[in-house]
Amino acid sequence: MPNSLAQIGLLKLGITAAFWLVTTSGASAQTTLPNLLETTAPDNNNSEFSLDEFTENSQSLPLSPVKQSISAQERLRLDSALDELHAEAAAQLEAGNANQAFDTWYQELRWRQELGQLEEVRALGRVGEVAWQENRQADVQRITQRLKSIQQEVIAEGNPSLLHALGKAYQQMRLPKQAIAVEQQILAQARNRGDLKAQEAALQTIAKQHLGWFHYQKAAATYEKLLELRSSSDSSSQTVYLQKLAEIYDKSAQPEKAVRIKRRLAENYRQRQSTKPLAALKTSLASDYETLNQPNAATQNYREAFELAWSQQQVATASKALQKLGDIYYRYRQPSFALRIYTELLKAEQQSGDSYGMMNTYDQMGHIYLEQNNYSEALQAFQKGQQIAQSLSYKEAYFTAQLERVHQQISQNN
Incomplete structure (x- = not known):
């Protein structure tokens, strides 16, 4: 007996499918979809299972559509029923019945194929993300294999919508290598079309993937490409990319590159008349010069940082700049200058409590x-x-x- 409205809906769709016609060589033939509910999802511990093989070997929905097209009304009915099935699976998972939930999700995934590859990929990414969150490695492998199979099918045609969906699905499943490979294909298509906006979007996604997985060198190289792409246009976009590069070079301890980027960022702030972040940037730049053993450049930037911060009542930043400045004078054996700086620092610290x-x-x-x-x-x-x-x-x-x-x-x- 069916145990949900969604399953009832799917049974009705199965009955309706009995009257679908497949046209071959001008002739008509009648075919029936077997009852989906007679099939159960695979054992999660069986690592040899693949979603393709499961669908092919089961008595449920075949990989290829049963009929050549689905009417808009039929799509709506099927989509609504599958949404209910998804909600049922989510409720089962919430109740602690993970295996039962994935049984239900596998039923949904098989039926999603009837709505086309785009709908299937979106569902695979959604269910795959849950599998990753629940540490169900066998399910992750199965769904990943199905995504790769679809990817191989669409490489030649290069459907943009499907490629974007594949990239997102891989991201949802925390598969950066596969996600980046898809975005590289999207990027290549955008370059062939001369579509700068699409190129930028693809590069942004690639950069975020690299950065999210702490691949600083690759992330920096991608943001440098983005910066070059926007070198003669919108300065606000340049600001974002320069900020990201400064962050990356700080985290990866590359002070020489950090200095180059931060100097450009400081100029960018001036051009945009955005003086508020300048003091903190100057303090960070001075620290890089310290690391590079360039005390004169360091002291100059600490002084500028203090003046900017003090004029804008950024007392904490002003105090930090003075402290660092005093430390440099002390370290380079200029105690009288250091004492003068520390005296000013006391005033700033007293004011800020x-x-x-x-x-x-x-x-x-x-x-x-x-x-x-x-x-x-x-x-x-x-x-x-x-x-x-x-x-x-x-x-x-x-x-x-x-x-x-x-x-x-x-x-x-x-």
């Missing part, structure tokens, strides 16, 4: 004063740091030890 930052800045200043044998200033810096530490209940013992160290130095020099 950054107690932790103030505590660390007093600590750094205390060490510089101690190295200069300026014990009174060292004591004052460590005492202020200790007061903040006590209010935070953090690093109290550390500042007590620093104060004892200063007193010992004073005793040794008296």
